[in-house]
Amino acid sequence: MKYQICVSGAASGITVQASHQLAYDLGKAIAMAGKTLTTGATVGLPWFAAQGAFSVKDREGASIGFSPASSFREHVTVYRLPTTEFDYINFTGMAYVGRNIHLVRSSDAVITVGGRMGSLHEFATALESQKIIGVLLGSGGLADYVPTLLKNIEAPDVKNVIYDTDPFRLVDKVIKALDKKYADFIHDSTGSSANHLIRKG
Template sequence: MAFKIGVYGSNIVESERALGLARELGQALAAHGCIVITGACSGMPYAVAKTAFEHGAEVWGFTPALNLDEHRRAYPQDDIGIYRRLIYVPPSYHDLFGLTPATAEQDWGARLKYRNVISTVNSDAGIIISGGWGTLNEFTNLIYEGKPIGILIGSGGLADELPVWYPRLRKKTASPVLFEGNPTRLLSLILQRLE
């Protein structure tokens, strides 16, 4: 059985160093036969997913878009051909949660959060590479689900802040949170926890 590993991080490329780490992580995920899950956005998770796809991995994208046209407009530079599955937010999601967003921007923001929850629930474990506010939301979702979480330190953003911040967290969780700067070793540690 292939493990589904969610990759969460910045929607921009943080640095050339971070991009190199992303590519190494993508190769490792493919080498271990993992299914790669992302939020189907640009940036660091896309770099990981694209590399994993190029090395034979199956990639699933959980987009905040309602349909393919909207996804293409939101992320015009990304190749959607890397996704074996592209999962959209259902058009009736407002009804599921009793939402009535006042603006298109609020609607998109709500769909980003919906996407974050659905993608983390569908992952067996998660890896944080760089990241900002949205990644923090995905990290806390994984914590609540009790899933193994790998933090790729040295990739910038949230990933480099969590080693200081996480020990202060008082939330009890079943999630092992693993800190490692080498993408291949980090994935091996996560897979050991899953096996």
């Protein structure tokens, strides 16, 4: 399946300086696996992930950005966000808070790298939405605090949280978890679209 995998991370701050290569490698790993990368169409770590995806020659997966803006003009002039390294930008018009929810709910999995308050919002939304979640340990910020956070609060589906220190291994683990989650679905190649899915049984 061509899963949509979100890379969630800080737009600015120390983790961007420290972990930009890790974010880049996450995007690259997602594209190399033929999956679609989703991000907040923003600067910082998500943009490095988009650049990583775009570095893969003949990639099959797309890079989709979810903008807080309602139009291209607002995206550029009000929010001052990038427009390159995206195959498509969804102008949600929901500001940052609404954009975060739309981004996570539209993704099959969410991977946290670094991260601040916005990433915490996306992480909490992913947990509540029962998404497969990957956490890149060693990337600083929220990512390194997640294990402590989950030990101290009651959270749903903690079993869906996957940890690793290597971007490529983490993406591989997330994809395997998605394959397991969707094991009861198969591709229906007899219909008009080879990507149409039907439930087994």
